[in-house]
Amino acid sequence: MNAGLGTAVDPPHPPEHPHGNLDRAAGATMARLAGGVSAHAFLEAWSDWAQHLARAPGRQLELAEHAQRNMLKVAALAANPANAPPFAPKPYDHRFDHAGWQTWPFQLWQQGFLAMQDWWDQATEPMRGLRPEDAERTRFLARQTLDVLSPSNAPLINPEIITETVKTGGRNLTEGAAHFAHDAMQTLTGQRDPAPEGYRIGVDLACTPGQVVYRNDLMELIQYTPQTPQVHARPILIVPAWIMKYYILDLSPENSMVRYLVGQGFTVFMISWTNPTAAQRDLSLEDYRKRGVMAALDAVTAIVPDTPVQAVGYCLGGTILAIAAATMARDGDTRLASVTLMAAQVDFAEAGELLLFLDESQVAFLEDMMWEQGYLDRPQMARAFAAIRAEDLIWTRAVQRYFLGREDVPTDIGVWLSDTTRMPALMHSQYLRGLFLENRLTAGRFAVEGRVIALKDLSVPLFVIGTETDHIAPWRSVYKTQLFTDGDLTFVLTKGGHNSGILSEPGHKGRHYRMSHRPARALYVGPDAWLAEAKAKSGSWWPDWAGWLAAQGGGLMDAPSVGAADKGLAPICPAPGTYVLQP
Template sequence: MPAREELGSEAFRAIDRMREAMTARMSAGLSPTALAMAQFDWWTHLMAAPGKRLELADKAARKSARLLAHVAALDSDPDAPPTIEPLPGDDRFSGEAWRKPPFSIWAQSFLLTQQWWHNVTHEVPGVSPHHEDVVSFMARQMLDLFSPSNVPFMNPEIISRTIETGAMNFVKGFANWIEDQTRRVNGQPRVGAEEFAVGKDVAVTPGKVVFRNHLIELIQYAPTTPDVFADPVLIVPAWIMKYYILDLSPANSLIRYLVGKGHTVFCISWRNPTAEDRDLGLDDYRRLGLMAAVDAVSAIVPDRRIHAAGYCLGGTLLAIGAAAMARARDDRLATVTLLAAQTDFSEPGELALFIDHDQLHLLESMMWDRGYLSADQMSGAFQMLRTNDLVWSRMVRNYLMGEREPMFDLMAWNADTTRMPYRMHAEYLRKLYLDNDLAAGRLMVEGRAAAIQNIRAPMFVVGTERDHVAPWRSVYKIHDLTDTELTFVLTSGGHNAGIVSEPGRPRRRYRIATKHADGVSIGPDEWTASADARQGSWWEAWTDWLALHSEAARVAPPPMGAPDHSLPPLDDAPGVFVLQR
């Protein structure tokens, strides 16, 4: 009887899941209930705050006066300085034509309105911080939609282009739109991505697949130096995208760079899951992914400790695995490197906009229906965080200017998307983002807490200044979770371009400082002020650090695969998993 009742309860829950999945399809994966609750919280508190409303009225009058003063100044001086500048990173009005009336007036009006709406949606007494962020985000999306830069007859660059081409830019733009929609319907990548074929143009560092299970292929890269460091390097990339962001073109391949510096490098290539993999969990990724790779590397290079490096989700998984290994007294890791990877999710940045209990329930229902989170659903969330850069500017260029963005390797990689298994992604979001179990010491691995504090291997952690996926201040919080030697680097760039930062690239810079095990912890602002500022690529600092934590004596390169032939080479790099669609 209890089994029958449980079956009936599950059937009732399935009805709710199906309803939520249908809602998600119509709402682009956003929970209407969560948005409505945020709006209600903000609106009711605003209506109950006469002082705040009077303040907003005063600000509106002041901004209107500033705009009128600017218009009056333009009457006598068309080059009068603007009354407000765009926020850092907002390049919509950077062109010289935007400095001339009437375009300058429209731009100034928009920026003042944007600033006023920021005041409207912030510091309303009694509104929860999460709801405040959601409402501010929604207001920003609506404002960006109606930006004068998106309106053909208000954008001077579009007007100039239209005059030059006799309006053929719109004809070309419509053709671009048709081509893009056709590719989207047919599941094809963006225009130009075919010029960066995996194994031919990108992911071309020579190597062999030396291990394969259901979830990973392990690639061992061929040496290019007569001798190598004794301790190998294992790279754990994120499974949210293909591994070869770390092996792009030869000029900017981190893997090729490491091999050229005399390191024996191994890298995991993750399987692209399907609906059949819906029940793969986060611990499966640890066991079949990280630990299987560590076991294979130990078999190929026996009696040597491993320099493990994880990027993004791979870094978070590495931190979990390293903590579990430390708890089990498994000392096979010589060092741990985390690249743009969070371990404390209490302040995860703007991604938290999409993560609360209601939103997560909708997302879980959507994944429950399909068995996975599709690539378009994942990329859509990231694009909404940066609509200026990733949506509107591209639409203006492609469809209104009639131009095509030049494709390059990083952009082509970004279009080579993957899926996320239902169970794993639900556990990841709930246990890490929502409940912050890893930082709190509540995340259990094989019945024991995976506590970051147990890691004693030296750590090298990299954050990037403009990271909207793993904000550097969130990455920096690992200082509060570990007592081991910790070298932290803050590099210029964003989540991807800040990591793919090869030596010789202009205008690259980074800050670096080391906290020893007996050192005092300081806040991120104090760290920024005191850290050593350097020009160039952080790759050079990392390889120096790896050399410092490796045995001084170099050795002959190990064979490809295990010396006892238990792990023979299977395929040439980049393997077959990376080619899965």
């Protein structure tokens, strides 16, 4: 057990064997070849599903009848193409958006594929005795296989590719081949293109003025320059996720959360995490709490003394902030005035589709790979996230880029998404095991410095945000923060996904959100019952949040200076600092 992080009683681990390193080296080689995904869990799931289906004649009959109905629907469309198509793509599936798919014979091929997809969705529904996670993994496997076979991937039967090839005289295919060669070379060499013109870090993105006022080997702390003569007395400390660069929260000037907060009269500090190398393989989750969150808090309270801090955590940053806040509550540290958790989970029992990739075999697979290279690399994480929405994130892009010859259109969030970071081996193993796999935090088995912490110890006001279509931190999982805390809590459910729902600046078209307040010690209301009662409000949730922060803000004061030279916290360099530029 790590000295600072563990459980009250750790589960037994396999004994060390004299040739264990040979096994780990072999596992690391297999992991690299498989893109970091263990086949064991999926083969086990497939076997579990097949065996249960084999001994369920009623279920077999039901699926045979469903297949017959689907075939008859497609046959009816073939007999009369004027009929309305019986199957529709999923909302996030854009492979069949081109109008040509609604014409004969392309519509028939599309509908045959969607009929098969519909059947597999039905076939992988839970059965008696079948583990739910095995049903989900089997569905995932079937979906990945079908995606490869989709008619949209075949140039000779994709009307959009045919039209573009005739229009350009085949230039789209030659340009697509050049794109493929370029991407293949980048994959082999691990190199990345520089940020496109208009999307440079520190110039176009992450450009809110400020200074780095503290630095250690794990993070830089940025203090942003005040933009109002007076500010709210209690400063804001933002803890971003370390799986990506911090500037998702300071993206373009028009959608920068940092710029918005500073403009509303808040003193804002931001942690910018280092991009770990193999030499930092032994960084632990406790290091991220102690030398990340707590070191930043020490610096903030030195620069703005005699007042508590409003802490904000996003994604994994919210999880480590919750751990730090619960530890502070346990130890009587009163330096927090409020806590905001944005798309951040504290309970991982319903952690969404990422659980498809996590079991003991998968974690051991990743640990072997990290044991050899010292970290989990960027492409290995990106592939897992992309596979969850392969229809759009892999196949639609592939057709656009390799068959239609179209360049990726640069966007601020697209540049940020490609600017991923590495995960140090020890920390990522602790995170996967202690939180995702064993769910220790809400099970009462998460210990910091040898003593268990509890989220129920939190007494400061909480503001919790979930996003409607989040497949990384599903909103019902985020909502469960209400189940494990007793204090005053405001919950917001906003339109969008894990990133787009958070970037919901005022004026963003088509936005809505739901908001509720739970007083301290109120009875728990489940997420579905809450959703049935919560009314949607149009617009951005940011102004309501800013109002909530102002209510906890401690009144107004003259804007403080940036840094505190007399306390060893003089400005080091301008924002965005140096760590965010690390390759």
